[in-house]
Amino acid sequence: xxxxxxxxxxxxxxxxxxxxPGVRIGGLTVVYRTPAGELPAxxxxxxxxxxxxxxxxxxxxxSGKSTLALSLLNAVQPPGRIxxxxxxxxxxxxxxxxxxxxxxxxxxxxVGYVFQAAQNSxxxxxxxxxxxxxxxxxxxVGDLRALxxxxxxxxxxMGLDGARVLDSYQxxxxxxxxxxxGIMFALVLNAHLVVLDEPTTALDMITQATILRIIRExxxxxxxxxxxITHDLGVVAEVADRLAVMYGGRLVEQGPTRQVLGDxxxxxxxxxxxxxxxxxxxxxxxxALPGRPPTLAxxxxxxxxxxxxxxxxxxxxxxxxxxxxxxxxxxVSCHAVEAVTAGARKEQA
Amino acid sequence: MxxxxxxxxxxxxxxxxxxxxxATISFFIIRNIPGDPIAARYQxxxxxxxxxxxxxxxxxxxxxxxxxxxxxxxxxxxxxxxFRFDLGVSVTNPGTPVTTVLGEAAKWTVLPVLTGTLLSxxxxxxxxxxxxxxxxxxxxxxxxxxxxLLHGVxxxxxxxxxxxxxxxxxxxxxxxxxxxxxxxxxxxxxxIGSLIEHATLPVVTYALAGYGGWILxxxxxxxxxxxxxFILAAELRGMKRSIIFRYIMRNAILPLFTILAIxxxxxxxGAIFIEKIFNYPGLGFLLIESVTNRDYALMGGAFLIITxxxxxxxxxxxxxxxxxxxxxxxxxxxxx
Numbered sequence: 001x002x003x004x005x006x007x008x009x010x011x012x013x014x015x016x017x018x019x020x021p022g023v024r025i026g027g028l029t030v031v032y033r034t035p036a037g038e039l040p041a042x043x044x045x046x047x048x049x050x051x052x053x054x055x056x057x058x059x060x061x062x063s064g065k066s067t068l069a070l071s072l073l074n075a076v077q078p079p080g081r082i083x084x085x086x087x088x089x090x091x092x093x094x095x096x097x098x099x100x101x102x103x104x105x106x107x108x109x110x111v112g113y114v115f116q117a118a119q120n121s122x123x124x125x126x127x128x129x130x131x132x133x134x135x136x137x138x139x140x141v142g143d144l145r146a147l148x149x150x151x152x153x154x155x156x157x158m159g160l161d162g163a164r165v166l167d168s169y170q171x172x173x174x175x176x177x178x179x180x181x182g183i184m185f186a187l188v189l190n191a192h193l194v195v196l197d198e199p200t201t202a203l204d205m206i207t208q209a210t211i212l213r214i215i216r217e218x219x220x221x222x223x224x225x226x227x228x229i230t231h232d233l234g235v236v237a238e239v240a241d242r243l244a245v246m247y248g249g250r251l252v253e254q255g256p257t258r259q260v261l262g263d264x265x266x267x268x269x270x271x272x273x274x275x276x277x278x279x280x281x282x283x284x285x286x287x288a289l290p291g292r293p294p295t296l297a298x299x300x301x302x303x304x305x306x307x308x309x310x311x312x313x314x315x316x317x318x319x320x321x322x323x324x325x326x327x328x329x330x331x332v333s334c335h336a337v338e339a340v341t342a343g344a345r346k347e348q349a
Numbered sequence: 350m351x352x353x354x355x356x357x358x359x360x361x362x363x364x365x366x367x368x369x370x371x372a373t374i375s376f377f378i379i380r381n382i383p384g385d386p387i388a389a390r391y392q393x394x395x396x397x398x399x400x401x402x403x404x405x406x407x408x409x410x411x412x413x414x415x416x417x418x419x420x421x422x423x424x425x426x427x428x429x430x431x432f433r434f435d436l437g438v439s440v441t442n443p444g445t446p447v448t449t450v451l452g453e454a455a456k457w458t459v460l461p462v463l464t465g466t467l468l469s470x471x472x473x474x475x476x477x478x479x480x481x482x483x484x485x486x487x488x489x490x491x492x493x494x495x496x497x498l499l500h501g502v503x504x505x506x507x508x509x510x511x512x513x514x515x516x517x518x519x520x521x522x523x524x525x526x527x528x529x530x531x532x533x534x535x536x537x538x539x540x541i542g543s544l545i546e547h548a549t550l551p552v553v554t555y556a557l558a559g560y561g562g563w564i565l566x567x568x569x570x571x572x573x574x575x576x577x578x579f580i581l582a583a584e585l586r587g588m589k590r591s592i593i594f595r596y597i598m599r600n601a602i603l604p605l606f607t608i609l610a611i612x613x614x615x616x617x618x619g620a621i622f623i624e625k626i627f628n629y630p631g632l633g634f635l636l637i638e639s640v641t642n643r644d645y646a647l648m649g650g651a652f653l654i655i656t657x658x659x660x661x662x663x664x665x666x667x668x669x670x671x672x673x674x675x676x677x678x679x680x681x682x683x684x685x
Contacts, residue, residue: 070585073585075581075584075585077581104587104588104589104590105587106587107584107585107586107587108585108586108587108588109587113582113585113586115578115582119578119582120577120578120579121578121579121582122579122582123579123583123596123600124579124600124675124676125596125599125600125603125673125674125675126596127675134588134592135586135587135588137589137592138586138587138588138589138592139587169675169676171675171676182582185586186586
């Protein structure tokens with residue numbers, strides 16, 4: 001086995017080689033403290049990330065998807081906090097219960113996090129290489145030369161001149177280059193769970209396509225479990241095996257990407273897909289979803305979070321939150337969909 | 350290195366132009382001041398029985414140009430004198446060149462004010478970091494309030510208060526002057542001890558007066574950096590707290606160096622109120638004296654030295670930035 005710089009105990013199988021971990025998020029609720037009391041940004045989210053898959057989480061801004069992503073590292077920023085639920089990661093246990101040094105060491109080494117490309121995720125006063133050394137020292141990497149070599153290889157793998165990039169400051173790199181540096185930082189300690197928050201937002205189309213190809217390829221080569229957070233259905237369609245649709249802090253529909261996009265069940269998913277303008281046909285066929293997404297303060301405390309904008313709204317939606325019900329490989333939370341399928345079942349009987 | 354040399358050359362050219370402009374303004378102020386001090390001086394000397402030629406020469410020595418010359422001749426004479434570091438002769442100290450008087454006063458300003466500024470900078474920056482980190486706690490609030498309070502109190506009130514407390518209520522420190530006349534000036538323990546004793550009140554007052562500004566500036570700078578994405582990114586990569594702390598400090602302190610450079614330049618203007626109140630014969634004290642005595646040559650010289658100091662401080666600050674901030678460095682490279 002080649003001596004990787006991160007061949008250090010923790011999160012490995014008996015063979016010593018790390019493998020893609022599975023992740024089980026259960027009943028996750030994140031609240032933010034506001035003058036109006038603690039308001040939920042994420043409520044009761046259940047989501048499994050099967051080992052070795054790419055899962056996409058889609059939602060509008062304010063739907064709670066970034067908060068969900070930060071929860072995977074137990075890094076929800078104050079005034080927010082995880083008030084209930086668990087995030088079980090294979091080889092790490094429940095991240096929500098981790099504290100202090102244990103939590104710090106898990107970040108970076110077990111879970112890699114990639115920021116949105118337009119954000120400045122690097123210290124502007126230090127070269128990429130020096131920050132890499134800081135990372136190595138933080139995680140007690142003994143062989144820093146090997147770490148630099150690994151970083152150079154990773155950057156080279158993504159089509160960059162590793163030596164040059166390591167010697168550069170953030171302001172000397174383009175958005176696409178920064179994003180690849182971000183991916184390098186997430187992987188260089190051999191993390192096998194990678195969270196990408198809006199990985200292609202604010203990049204031009206060509207660079208977007210390149211980054212998505214890189215994500216897909218690196219995911220397969222290194223055997224990762226990947227979570228991609230995005231507002232762009234196109235990104236998910238491109239890379240994700242599984243798709244979860246988020247609205248008002250809740251997952252409304254999840255399942256294999258092809259099924260969800262090809263035959264959306266939840267009225268919100270349907271609305272999202274109908275809102276995409278097509279390359280062929282009339283531009284008028286694209287229909288915007290009426291209304292606005294709820295904010296932290298306007299998310300209804302009872303009933304379905306989507307009912308205000310829902311074409312299938314029923315009386316029960318006012319009072320009861322729809323439970324997630326399995327439809328084949330898919331979970332949908334909608335009273336109306338339930339009623340229709342129940343009706344169909346009765347007819348068949 | 351050529352980049353820095355080129356930058357330096359540009360700064361020097363601009364700096365010299367600046368000094369010349371200030372010298373010109375100061376010339377015209379002296380030349381056109383109400384009551385025409387030059388003509389008055391000339392007439393006074395003649396009345397005292399001096400021959401017109403001798404009186405003319407004596408006046409020229411004092412102001413750097415002949416009282417009978419045209420405006421242009423006088424200007425050329427004055428500026429010519431500047432290049433020979435001849436700023437004329439002080440009226441209040443007969444026969445002493447202005448440069449000598451300034452040099453003597455600078456001695457009493459530079460060291461105490463420098464010490465005071467650096468003290469308040471170090472203290473204010475350290476406390477500012479704490480105030481930022483503990484900003485939602487009582488300690489942070491107290492620190493911020495102490496900063497606002499000290500920043501809000503005028504220097505002279507602070508100086509009078511300090512003087513009242515430590516020379517009258519608890520008389521532990523001398524009320525003014527530079528050293529006790531009991532001691533022989535020179536390198537001996539008694540004299541140096543007395544120097545330090547006399548400098549304590551001005552230095553501490555200066556430090557307290559500056560502290561409020563530093564703590565507030567540093568607090569807001571740290572709070573800004575704390576909200577930057579790269580700090581969260583470093584946390585999410587599991588960086589050690591000590592490393593993240595260094596990232597925060599270096600990025601937060603950067604903008605404060607400009608303020609530090611400017612205040613170091615301003616220190617040549619002396620702490621006017623503090624020096625006056627503690628009777629400390631520095632440049633600020635000298636400036637007040639020259640104004641009260643209508644010693645125009647000395648006034649012009651004092652203004653000039655302040656200008657030069659600020660120009661030099663700004664040049665140094667800018668060069669310093671090219672060393673510590675890579676973004677400025679490559680900006681200079683791109684411009685070159």
